[in-house]
Amino acid sequence: MDTILEIKNFSIEFETPEGQVLAVSNMNVALKKGQSLGVVGESGSGKTQTFLALMGLLAKNGRCSGQASFYGHDLLQMSVEQLNQIRGVKMSMIFQDPMTSLNPYLRVSRQMTEVLIEHKNYNKKDALEKAIHMLDLVGIPDPSRRIHMYSHEFSGGMRQRVMIAMALLCEPDLLIADEPTTALDVTIQAQILELLDELKQKLGMSIVIITHDLGVVAGLCDQVMVMYGGRVAEHGDVQQIFYHPQHPYTQGLLQSMPSLVSELDQALYSIPGHPPNLQSLPAGCAFNPRCAKCIDACSQTQPELLAVASGTMVACHHVHTPHVAENLS
Template identity: 45%
Template sequence: MTNPVLSVRDLSVSFRSDTRTVHAVDHLSYDVAPGEVLAVVGESGCGKSVTAMAVMGLLPPTARIEGSIRLGGTEIAGASEKELGRVRGKDIAMIFQEPMSSLNPVLTIGRQIGEVLRRHQGLSKKEARARAVELLDLVGIPAPAQRVDEYPHQLSGGMRQRVMIAIAVACDPSVLIADEPTTALDVTVQAGILEVLQSLRERLGTAIVLITHDLGVVADAADRVLVMYAGRPVEQAPVHELFAEPRHPYTRGLLGAVLRPGGEGKRRLPEIPGLVPSLDAQPDACNFAPRCAHADDQCTTRRPGFKAVSLDAGADAAHRAACWHPQETPVLTPTTQEAGQ
């Protein structure tokens, strides 16, 4: 990998209350190179969005953050609000979930896009409006000169999501975090949003951290995949390799539950038995062991390292898993074929 534009090392995030402490993220590390798309996947509650909010410095005061977050070589973990204000929207930006609730309903689209331009680039009101029109055109919104003066409720869900993208890329950030950018959108609109993100990556060389549940989106858009479970990283690999040869039992369970179109009648989808563990206390062992058919005494008493799945791989191995007994049998899913195309 070339020098990463975003580097996260041993990131841990916990939330304290009067009665308990929740460990939402536990020793997570990853790098993202310029122009790369890293997909972060896992079921709800595994820590994907909390990680993104920690990187952006948007967690509440009840959150305790440990570890390192370096943006372009500059440490931003623990930075003051003033320091973060200089880089948010300019060097790193985020596309939030639920664009209707993220956009201000009483301000026009143009004013909301123009705010970041005036703050970080010092544009006048007139210049910011003109640039907002250009950005709306860039993200594929028709009649941008008309839409710029409209309010969020006048736009469809897909258009509002495109507005969120326009705000996020207004200052050409080096890193873009996209948190579920295609959730609740129909397939056609979803394809349009992914096309916009790919276009921005190609034009601007933006590194993208794509948070999603949709493995089809991952196969179509990502270069590498990071799989999280209960706040911990469990597997990381190039997208084609992850779909063709998943090694962690949890990853295999996710891929095995993908719908297979046609010819299977009333086949019941396989499920991962058991429940997600409570995050009140992270065990010093494999936290997936209670749900794993291959778990033994070693799994329940010692925490596996996040290491290369191949004994022949070096220290910079691209495919890693946190498992004492990584599986080798391929898992055949529809997305395996998609990823290999």
């Protein structure tokens, strides 16, 4: 299986009036064609900034380093003109806030059809037909009429579905979806996830889902990457991580999910403490102030991302300490 995206030694820094912020540090990840990757973690963990940087959409005060190869070509070294040949065509992104992503001055029909006319050489009639078909696929009622409306005439959930339809128009090789189902009810959410899975199977499309919803990851993804404090805490097969999580942070995330089989009077678990301040990360592992399994090394040295017996990559001194590994075996 060909590798479509490979990120190596990737870091993002922001210059702010309060000082330097290290938003992402030394990330390494590869995504193969046809695979789907779920990226999870608390707000501020670096999930969205990573993929905005790959799209060339990092804020002006941001600077990234390392490599991010798309089909072997480094996205970080491309000019705006080169990126424009890829963005929206071979690599598309569904943004988290559809209200600010859609142009309020243009009808939805104009915004959708110009993508096909510009990048796929469609004529206006065929472009409009495909755009209507895509709106129908994502669950927009009466799409042939609604496509001629403005974005403010749609509800929040409807706007989100329009954004998803626009991202899928050119049938990209890589789709990056930032919280794609946040504003949708569970029925439409299921339809969208089913559509993404169908396109993944039909087109061999690779998908990155950035989300807080572990249920979405379980339902759609092959791989999962857990981020904390701008670093990868754990990365591997979704089944392995969901059923045998190794990092204490991953364990905490999974324990905090509501369960239909838990006792009615059982309190929902909450990870103690607060996410770290990226301007003043603690020494060693960023999770150590909140971790019940913290050992001396955790507050002194940043753990490396290393493989465990299952093949999962984990950045945790507790997991890789020899006497702990013996107790686990």
